Amino acid sequence: MAYEFIKVERDGPITTVTLNRPEVMNALHSPAHFELAEAFDAFAADPEQWVAIVTGAGERAFSAGNDLKHQAGGGKMGSPPSGFAGLTSRFDLTKPLIAAVNGVAMGGGFEIALACDIIIASEAAVFALPEPRVGLAALAGGLHRLPRAIGTKRAMSMILTARRVSAAEGKDLGFVAEVTKPDALMATAMTWAKGICELGPMSIRASKEAVYKGLDEPSLEAALKAQNQYPAIAALYRSEDFVEGPLAFSQKRAPAWKGR
Structure with a gap:
């Protein structure tokens, strides 16, 4: 299926979903959410697809989160029942998801990564829940998944300051599984995916x-x-x-x- 705002590729039992709006740092608007929901519905339903990798197009960003300029300009709002990026409220997906974070993962972008089971990060990756800086809150799962992933006190040190965390610190905190050179990110994520596919x-x-x-x-x-x-x-x-x-x-x- 052809998509406008994402790319979907398959390599054997592995699906790669790429957020493809690099001109806005892969920030997501309503049409992108619905495309992603459709792509993840198809992945979940396909018995030949066992693992998915989620990444962002370009070198700057995994995803800058919600497209605030689209929102401020009166663009159509809304998301599917499966949540932000078609993932954050998708609680029945038992197939594993790997986030390959290639750059900025802010707000909803970080929430997408946290909705995945494993996070592999480029050295260029930066994570934050900066919503309070613009009078919002990370209500697409970030405020709940981050404390579950790294403990309440560590999570609150990020949430209540909206501070940015490097890939190295993310690994120290425990939400990043592996840090790679930028040009090795996708190969590393694919190695993890293939390792999972060797198992039942x-x-x-x-x-x-x-x-x-x-x-x-x-x-x-x-x-x-x-x-x-x-x-x-x-x-x-x-x-x-x-x-x-x-x-x-x-x-x-x-x-x-x-x-x-």
Whole structure:
């Protein structure tokens, strides 16, 4: 499908979604949100696609967040039910997402990255939730995901100052998994994606769902009791891959995953 504000590419079981508005530092307006929602709907529904990488076009920005000039100029506003960038309220996606942050990730841009499961950052990346500087608040998940990712006190040191954090500090704080040279970013993100694809895709989806749903349970005991009722875990038990993994191990060969 042809898109105007994003690019979608596939390499085997890996989908790469590129925010493609470099002239405005990949800031997003309503039409871009709906394109992204459509792209991630297609990724979620495609049994041949197992992992997605999200990045930004150009060298300056992953995403500067909400397109405030579009908003101030009276441009059409609105976002899909799946939230900012079609991601921040998408709570049922069990396939893993990798953010390859190539530059500025501000406000909603940082919230997109936080909605992904793994963040790989270029040395040029900068992260912040600067909404209070313009009288707004990071209400697309940043105020909730960041404390869950790095702890309340560390998160508040960013949120209540709107300060900018480098890729290196992001790694120290714990929300960045790896920092790379700018020209190695996409290759590094692809290495992570390919590594995930070597594993059982049904197992990966079950593991992701168990982590996020388990964190919402009132206790560890409750999480252990509830996990077998989670859809991705039930699907794992019913899958061909659940048989193939142990069989391949016993036969001393690489498993032939089917993702079903």
